[in-house]
Amino acid sequence: MSKFIRIDKDNVPKKAVLLNLDLVATVELAPQSELLSSSNDEKRVYASLLSGDKTTLATVHFDNVEDAHAWVATHLDVRL
Secondary structure: OOOEEEEOHHHOHHHOEEEEHHHOOEEEEEEOOOOOOOHHHOOOEEEEEEOOOOOEEEEEEEOOHHHHHHHHHHHHOOOO
16 A cells, blocks of 8 residues: 655645655755745755656755654654
């Protein structure tokens, strides 16, 4: 059976999406782009969930790297 995770968009449950983890081949953690962030957002990071051909399936933003690691551990059952 496939495993799904729920991603709430903009913290609004009505905008939630389900992502089938069978489609995810790679998860990348990266700092938020310097072009998009202000000085207050320097510690923000995002996780990109990519398919086998490197197409981005979903991107989840976090306030800090610890939150990103915790989310990956909880939802993907992987320790980075």
